[in-house]
Amino acid sequence: MEGNLTSLLDRGDSENMLVGYTSPTSNSSAAYEYFYPELDTDCDLENIPVFAPTFFPVLYSLLFVVGLVGNALVIWVLIVFKKVRAITDVYLLNLAISDLLFVFSLPFLVQYSIKSQWTFGNAMCKIISSAYFTGFYSSTLFITIMSIDRYLAIVRSVSAPQIRTTGCGVISSLVIWAVAILASAPDFVFFQEMNYNNQTKCIPHYPDSKNGWKNFSNFEVNVLGWLIPAGILIFCYHSIFKNLQKCHTQNKYKAMKLVFLVVIVFFVCWTPINIALFMDSLRNMYIIDDCQTSQRLDLALELAEVLSFIHCCLNPIIYAFVGEKFKKHVHKAFRRFARFLLICKNQGVSDGHGLDKHYTLLGTSSQSQLR
Known part of the structure; x- marks a missing residue:
């Protein structure tokens, strides 16, 4: 990838705000400098601690290996052994492909973190940034549609068979991919290779100087990547949980634990980064104009980002390997x-x-x- 989620979303080159730019994970000695017109003062935002240039490449390399192996194994088992017969298999397959698209950007992030600049050209800058966001949106949306599918199967089991067909799964998947590609289109347009402070960067170049497009990108992630999915997940799994409480089957508690696991992992991984991005939008609008708060926000963005990358590695475990039938196919x-x-x-x-x-x-x- 071309930096990281915060680098992609909130490091614009706004003329009246961002004076200096350096990738957060690339150079611990560098600093960001924000100018607050209301306070008539500059704010040097210190970067992530000294261990960052070593920590991030190692972490992202590990996540790449784990995510690649886990999701590739899911795809292999589904296609070769399980044959993708049910609607759940269709969603699992597409979720694994989404996570792989997300994971494939990590080697570029590792290189970007080590060398402190982009070396793959302008075309790859646009391709990797848009591919990353396509994987991000599609992964979140497939988790959402799988939650709806489970809701239909458990709570609306009488009418569900008419809807839960393989054909409906394929059509729903195509719609999700179309939405994800459309949502990531601005990133393909705005991200470009630029020479900034004698370093080559892959950063967004927005046409306006008032951070309108930059804030739109942040809010798009907040709404489409968290707010809507979170609302649907809460509704679906709350209904499923209430339905399971009425059951007296042997697997009742195991199913309830899985419900908790899905919800907790989603919120733990994605809530911090969305809160940080929302706060960053407030900073772009000068609602947050305190230097110390800005320094803490930069650190929060980086740390929250670590949790968001972990999610693509956990999806195969939560949605595939936990199921008894899938485990049999894996064996x-x-x-x-x-x-x-x-x-x-x-x-x-x-x-x-x-x-x-x-x-x-x-x-x-x-x-x-x-x-």
């Missing part, structure tokens, strides 16, 4: 893979013995001819 996949490796190993050993035997016979024959 089946690993058994087949282990059997394949064993066959390859035995074949290699067998070929090795054959080669040795052949070599011995040739050696014996050659020696007999030399005598």
